[in-house]
Amino acid sequence: MNIALFLEMAAEAAPDRIGLVCDGRRWTYSQLLAGARGAAARITESGCCHVALLDESSEAAVLALFGAALAGIAYCPLNYRLADLDLGALLQRIEPALVIGDEGRATRLCAGNLAMSRSAFVEASLANSSDSVEAAEGEGIAIQLFTSGTTAAPKAAILRHSNLVSYILGTVEFASADESDAALVCVPPYHIAGISALLSSIYSMRRIVMLPAFSPEAWLELARSEGVTNAFVVPTMLARIIDAMERRGETALPALRAIAYGGGKMPLEVIEKALALLPDTGFTNAYGLTETSSTVALLGPEDHREAHRSADPSVRARLASVGRPLPTVEIEIRGEDGQVLPAGSPGEIYVRGDQVSGEYREKSALTADRWFPTRDAGYIDADGFLFLSGRADDVIVRGGENMSPGEIEDVLLTHPAVADACAVGVPSIEWGEAVGVALVVRDGHQTPDADELRQLVRERLRSSRVPEVIRFEQALPYNEMGKLLRREVRKIFAA
Numbered sequence: 001m002n003i004a005l006f007l008e009m010a011a012e013a014a015p016d017r018i019g020l021v022c023d024g025r026r027w028t029y030s031q032l033l034a035g036a037r038g039a040a041a042r043i044t045e046s047g048c049c050h051v052a053l054l055d056e057s058s059e060a061a062v063l064a065l066f067g068a069a070l071a072g073i074a075y076c077p078l079n080y081r082l083a084d085l086d087l088g089a090l091l092q093r094i095e096p097a098l099v100i101g102d103e104g105r106a107t108r109l110c111a112g113n114l115a116m117s118r119s120a121f122v123e124a125s126l127a128n129s130s131d132s133v134e135a136a137e138g139e140g141i142a143i144q145l146f147t148s149g150t151t152a153a154p155k156a157a158i159l160r161h162s163n164l165v166s167y168i169l170g171t172v173e174f175a176s177a178d179e180s181d182a183a184l185v186c187v188p189p190y191h192i193a194g195i196s197a198l199l200s201s202i203y204s205m206r207r208i209v210m211l212p213a214f215s216p217e218a219w220l221e222l223a224r225s226e227g228v229t230n231a232f233v234v235p236t237m238l239a240r241i242i243d244a245m246e247r248r249g250e251t252a253l254p255a256l257r258a259i260a261y262g263g264g265k266m267p268l269e270v271i272e273k274a275l276a277l278l279p280d281t282g283f284t285n286a287y288g289l290t291e292t293s294s295t296v297a298l299l300g301p302e303d304h305r306e307a308h309r310s311a312d313p314s315v316r317a318r319l320a321s322v323g324r325p326l327p328t329v330e331i332e333i334r335g336e337d338g339q340v341l342p343a344g345s346p347g348e349i350y351v352r353g354d355q356v357s358g359e360y361r362e363k364s365a366l367t368a369d370r371w372f373p374t375r376d377a378g379y380i381d382a383d384g385f386l387f388l389s390g391r392a393d394d395v396i397v398r399g400g401e402n403m404s405p406g407e408i409e410d411v412l413l414t415h416p417a418v419a420d421a422c423a424v425g426v427p428s429i430e431w432g433e434a435v436g437v438a439l440v441v442r443d444g445h446q447t448p449d450a451d452e453l454r455q456l457v458r459e460r461l462r463s464s465r466v467p468e469v470i471r472f473e474q475a476l477p478y479n480e481m482g483k484l485l486r487r488e489v490r491k492i493f494a495a
Contacts, residue, residue, distance in 0.1 A: 001165045003142055004069040006203045007033050013175055014205060021182075021226060022059050022210040029205075032062060035122070038129035039067025042121070043098055046114055050094040050144065053077040053189055054087075055101025056212040060118045061189040062198060063125050064100055069142055069161070070134070076144040077190035081480060084109060090146055093156065093361075144361070145192060145290050156361035157290045159192075166354035167196070167293040168203050170328035177206035184223055184231040186211040191481055193263060193286075196294035197232055206230065216244035220253075227255040232286075234263040234482035239270045242277060251277065258301070262286040262322075264482030265388070265406075267413070271319055275308045287322035287386065289374060291365070293355040297331065297386050299323030314381075320410075321385040329353035332371070333380055346379045346404060348392045377404060394486055396425040397433050398464055405486075408435060408467070411460040412453060417445035420476050422489045426469055434468035436493045440475055447472055469493065 007029070010019065015030035027035075043051055051068040053061055053075075061077070068075035076094055078087065080102060091099070091110035099106040099115045106115040116124070142161045146154040183201045185208055187194040201208045209226045211219060219241055222228065233241065238261055245251070259274075259281055266285065275283060282301030288294040299322055307318040325331040332340050333347040341347045350371045358365045358372035366372055377395065378388040389406035396403045405423035412421040419442035426436035441447050450470045457466050477488040 002069055002161050003164050003168075003199060004036065004066050006168065006199060007036060007066050009174065010202050010205050014179075017179055017205065018207050019202065019205075020059060020062060020208045020210065022057070022208075023212070025059070027059060027062075029202075032059075032066075034129040035059070035063045035125045036066035036070060037131070038125035038127065039063040039121070040070035041128040041130060042124045043067055043071040043073055046098045048073065048096045048098040048114060050074050050076045050097035052091070052094060052097045052099045052106075052113070053101055054080050054099050054106055055118055055189070056080065057185065057189045057194065057210045058118060058212060059210075060100055060121055061194075062208075063122065065195065065198060067125065072140055074141040074144045074158075076146075077188075077195075078146070079188070079190050090154065094144070143195060145190065145195075147290055157357065158359040158361060159290075159293055159357050160359075163293045163355050163357045164196075164199060166328070167295075168199050170326065170355065171295065172200045172203050174203055175205045177201075177204040179207075180227065181229045182207040182209050182226050184209045184211060184219070184226070184228040186214045186219060186237065187232060187234065187263070188480060191263070192288070192290045192294050193232060193234075193481075216240040220244060220248075220250070223253055223256060228253075229255055230258045230260075231256065232260045232262070235261060235266040235270060236264070236478065236482040238274060239267070242270065242274050245277060253278065253281070256281050258282045258284065260284040260286050262288065262295070264478070264484065268319055271304070272308065275304060285322050287388070289351075289376075291356065291358050291372060291374075292329075292351055292353075293357065295326065296329045296351050296353070296356075297322045297325050299385075318385050321381075321387045323386065324384050325386065326353075328355065331380070331386060333378065334373075341379075343380055343382045346377060346389060349374045349376045349378050349386070349388075377406075391486075394424070396423065396435055398425075398428070398435065399431040401464055403435070403465055407461065408437065408457060408465050411457050412437060412439065414460075415448060415453060415456060417442055417448040418453075419443070422476050422484055422486060423467070424486055424490050424493065426490075426493045428468065435465060436469040436471070437467040438471045438473050438476060438489050438492060440473055 011029040011033040018026050019029040019032050020027040088109035095112035097113045099113045100121045103115040103117045139162050143159040145157050183206045185197045283304045285299035286295040287297040310316050330352045332350045335347045352371045356372050375392045377392045389404040408423040409421040420440035422438045425433035428434035454466045477485040
């Protein structure tokens with residue numbers, strides 16, 4: 001089954017329903033399908049083996065996604081924020097490709113690709129539309145996404161049509177949205193969350209409202225003017241939206257029924273403030289990876305509300321979890337020897353299911369029985385809630401003892417003067433590695449005493465977790481999806 005069938009079904013069911021709003025222009029489902037068919041014709045004509053989007057979100061992202069699917073070509077959106085050296089390397093890895101968006105930059109960085117501006121691509125797609133274009137058959141590659149490279153060089157993750165179809169059919173009911181329902185999409189088009197938002201909204205027939213460049217003010221204005229009912233944000237976005245609402249004295253978004261968030265660790269302070277400010281909005285924490293076709297575990301609205309109002313510490317702690325696995329996937333925690341660990345024991349998260357690809361251009365990462373080692377570290381509690389503690393690669397090994405940076409960071413963040421924290425391993429002659437922490441001081445507070453912070457960790461954890469080196473920074477490095485870049489923090493200590 002080809003993902004283009006989702007758009008064909010929506011256009012057949014309600015051809016005149018508005019499917020997309022972007023930069024003031026409104027597209028019906030029939031117009032989107034016509035444009036996708038025209039895009040498929042242009043893509044086939046190009047003779048390229050990839051369709052790359054080098055641009056922010058727009059109608060071109062929708063036409064390129066479904067046009068590539070119809071043509072049987074892999075869609076490969078690229079991070080336009082990358083430096084020239086990094087972007088040029090990715091462009092070379094996908095040539096010959098049809099690159100849509102920043103035509104000048106694409107041509108300058110890699111001459112082996114065919115480049116088109118956004119407007120030229122959209123115009124050509126509409127001009128070449130034909131009802132005779134049919135979706136390519138087979139279990140081919142639908143999406144190729146380069147991983148964010150937070151710990152190493154980007155890998156080319158492969159998602160086949162079967163993976164994406166399995167995810168959508170297992171999580172979304174066709175045409176389940178009312179005509180007034182609208183989903184605000186503001187995550188980048190080169191992230192799996194952006195792609196899954198398009199697929200799930202079109203299959204449910206929920207109007208997509210695109211915000212190409214995020215700012216909290218623009219997000220709030222668009223949410224109000226379009227009557228947005230659903231949205232997905234990353235933690236940094238939600239924090240800025242809440243701050244903007246408080247500055248403006250706003251206490252409600254009447255139409256907004258649901259906010260999903262993911263892509264990085266959500267600070268407890270932010271989600272607690274959001275739950276208090278928007279009590280009628282259902283919050284969902286969605287945990288997933290590129291290699292799993294998006295979400296594999298959810299902390300749903302009722303889980304949020306129950307944890308937020310509970311006095312039981314074990315229940316309240318669930319606000320820091322990513323919830324329970326989807327019914328269509330299996331999740332296990334395994335130790336270094338590959339053995340499945342009992343509840344409460346930390347280890348590496350493994351995932352299995354039809355939506356899980358675990359495949360790269362370079363090689364497959366699946367085990368013989370098709371489990372995918374995520375390289376994320378965490379544990380599952382006795383009630384089945386999954387807690388993350390960072391990347392398995394981020395484990396600090398001090399004198400042969402493995403320790404999670406997340407547990408150290410969580411303790412430091414309880415200090416009223418600490419706004420952000422990152423723990424990494426730093427070289428130690430005595431221990432091999434010791435704990436180093438980079439901290440950001442909260443606005444309006446004085447820099448806390450280092451010995452006071454060490455004592456806090458010693459009291460809550462144990463002496464081996466006490467930071468040997470403490471640095472105070474103006475800000476910690478994050479990527480645009482809210483993921484902490486630990487490799488950049490390590491460079492701070494190395495310097």
